[in-house]
Structure formats: C-alpha cells, structure tokens
Amino acid sequence: xxxxxxxxxxxxxxxxxxxxxxxxxxxxxxxxxxxxxxxxxxxxxxxxxxxxxxxxxxxxxxxxxxxxxxxxxxxxxxxxxxxxxxxxxxxxxxxxxxxxxxxxxxxxxxxxx
Amino acid sequence: xxxxxxxxxxxxxxxxxxxxxxxxxxxxxxxxxxxxxxxxxxxxxxxxxxxxxxxxxxxxxxxxxxxxxxxxxxxxxxxxxxxxxxxxxxxxxxxxxxxxxxxxxxxxxxxxxxxxxx
Numbered sequence: 082x083x084x085x086x087x088x089x090x091x092x093x094x095x096x097x098x099x100x101x102x103x104x105x106x107x108x109x110x111x112x113x114x115x116x117x118x119x120x121x122x123x124x125x126x127x128x129x130x131x132x133x134x135x136x137x138x139x140x141x142x143x144x145x146x147x148x149x150x151x152x153x154x155x156x157x158x159x160x161x162x163x164x165x166x167x168x169x170x171x172x173x174x175x176x177x178x179x180x181x182x183x184x185x186x187x188x189x190x191x192x193x194x
Numbered sequence: 195x196x197x198x199x200x201x202x203x204x205x206x207x208x209x210x211x212x213x214x215x216x217x218x219x220x221x222x223x224x225x226x227x228x229x230x231x232x233x234x235x236x237x238x239x240x241x242x243x244x245x246x247x248x249x250x251x252x253x254x255x256x257x258x259x260x261x262x263x264x265x266x267x268x269x270x271x272x273x274x275x276x277x278x279x280x281x282x283x284x285x286x287x288x289x290x291x292x293x294x295x296x297x298x299x300x301x302x303x304x305x306x307x308x309x310x311x312x
Contacts, residue, residue, distance in 0.1 A: 085236075115300065124198070124284055124303030125237075170236065181252070182301060184229075186236040 083108045087171045087185035094161055095193050102156040102188045104145075104171035112173040114138075114147055114154040119168040119187070128156075128169070166192045196220050200285050200304035207275040207311045215270040215307050217285030225288045226268040227252075227301070228260065230281040237284065243268055244290075275311045283307045 088103040106114065113132045117125040129138030134149035143158045154171060171185040198219045207213060219226065224245050229237040239252030243262040257279060259271040268287075272279060286301040 117301075122305070124286075124305045125301070126303065127300040130300060181239060181242070184237040186234055 083112070083173060083175055083183050085171050085173055085183055085185035087169075087188055089186075090168075090189040091191055092188060093191045093193065096163055097160045098192075100156070100158040100161045100165075100190070102169055102171075102190070104154045104156065104185060106152050106154065106171070106173050108152075108173055108175060110175065111149070112175045114145070115172040115174070115182070116143070116145055116154070116156050117170040117172060117184075119170065121167070125170060161190070161192045163192045163194050166190055198285055198287055198302050198304040200283075200307050202307060203305070204308045205310070207272075207309065209275060209277065209311060211275050212271070212273045213275070215272070215283055215285075215309075217268045217270070217304060218266050219268075219285075219287040219302070220266065221287060221289070221302065222265060223287035223289045223302070224265070225290055225299075226262065227286045227288075228258070228268070228270045229284045229286065230254065231284060231306075232281050240270065240283075272309075277311050279309065280311045281309060283309060 084107045086105050115130045116128040118128045119125045129140040131138040131147040137146045145154050145156045168187045168189045170187045174182045201216045227242045228240040231237050238254045241260040243249045249260050284306050285304040288299045288301050
C-alpha cells in the first residue's frame with residue numbers, strides 16, 4: 082500500500098542553519114507529493130508540492146525535489162528563521178483515488194535565536 | 195475569507211457521552227474530509243465526502259458518523275465517546291476537477307478541535 086516515512090523529531094537548529102527533513106514514500110504509480118506545515122494552534126497549510134518526477138517545489142525559501150529513483154521528497158532550507166518553528170508533514174496523493182491524501186507522522190522543528 | 199471553520203476548539207467529554215464537531219467551508223469545494231491527529235502518528239482519515247449526499251469511510255471510521263446535506267457543511271458525530279477518541283480533529287476540504295474522483299489538489303484545513311474523553 083501507499084505510505085510515507087519521515088525523519089523523527091524534534092529537530093533543533095540555530096537561526097541561519099541549514100535544514101533538511103527527510104521523507105521517503107511507497108506508492109504505486111506516480112503520486113503527487115506535498116509538504117504541509119502546521120504552526121502552533123493552527124491547522125495544516127500547504128507549503129509546497131510536486132506532481133511528477135524531477136519536479137522541484139519551492140515556497141518561502143523551502144525546496145523539495147521529487148526523486149522517483151530514490152522515492153524521496155526531502156525538504157530543505159538554506160537558512161532557517163525562528164519563525165520557521167513548526168511541525169512539517171510530508172504527504173502523498175495517489176494518482177488514482179487521489180483524494181485520500183496520506184500523511185507522514187510529522188517532524189517538529191525548533192529554531193533557536 | 196473564512197476558509198474552513200471548525201467548532202468547538204476544545205471539548206472535554208465523559209465516557210459514553212456524544213457530541214458533534216461542526217465543520218463548514220465557504221470555498222465551494224466538493225471534497226471534504228475529517229482527520230484525527232494523534233501524537234507522533236500523523237493524520238488518519240476518518241471519513242470523507244465527494245459531494246453533498248455522498249460520504250464514505252476512511253482509514254479509522256469506527257465510533258464516528260458523518261453526513262453531508264449541503265456543499266458547505268460536514269459535521270462529525272461521536273456516539274458513546276471512548277478514551278481512545280481523545281485526539282485532535284481536523285476538517286479539510288479540496289476541489290477536484292478530475293474525472294472519477296481523481297485529484298491531486300491541495301487540502302485546506304480548519305484550525306482543529308482538541309477533544310479529551312475522560
């Protein structure tokens with residue numbers, strides 16, 4: 082079946098450090114891949130997405146590349162800010178039955194000033 | 195510009211009580227969902243709806259019921275609350291242009307309901 086595995090947290094970084102949050106997936110066919118972010122006390126919101134192999138999603142300085150050969154969609158940011166502290170969820174939407182988005186367990190990020 | 199609105203934000207129930215979590219969206223989305231979020235477990239799909247009058251079970255439907263009488267509203271009903279239903283509940287919506295329900299559209303989430311069953 083379809084599944085998403087992401088690195089366990091929490092991840093603690095100092096401001097301006099480089100961020101990587103690993104995400105790998107299992108799926109049949111070619112799913113769309115997403116990163117969602119959840120700020121304290123709020124619902125999830127879409128951060129970026131990629132719909133086919135080698136696509137790069139980007140938003141607010143975050144990037145992730147759809148790697149079919151390694152079934153990965155790692156999230157990166159070159160210089161994190163305190164305001165990036167949140168929980169990050171990797172997710173996939175299968176091409177068929179795509180309304181059943183599947184989420185990873187989430188990775189909590191703390192950024193210290 | 196409300197998006198997806200959930201009420202209440204917090205609730206404490208006693209074992210065996212029942213309640214309804216309300217969800218409404220003003221974006222004219224055809225798809226709506228209920229997820230629960232348990233610590234370290236990600237989000238699990240409880241029920242979903244592809245349009246008014248149509249609902250179906252997700253991954254963890256036991257102990258819950260839903261209805262979709264309008265495009266805007268998708269309430270979640272808990273009957274005979276149990277401690278295992280202590281969780282944070284999220285309603286979400288999306289718009290599908292696909293045929294046969296195929297969609298890769300993003301989800302829009304409400305701010306969640308924190309429910310404790312004691």
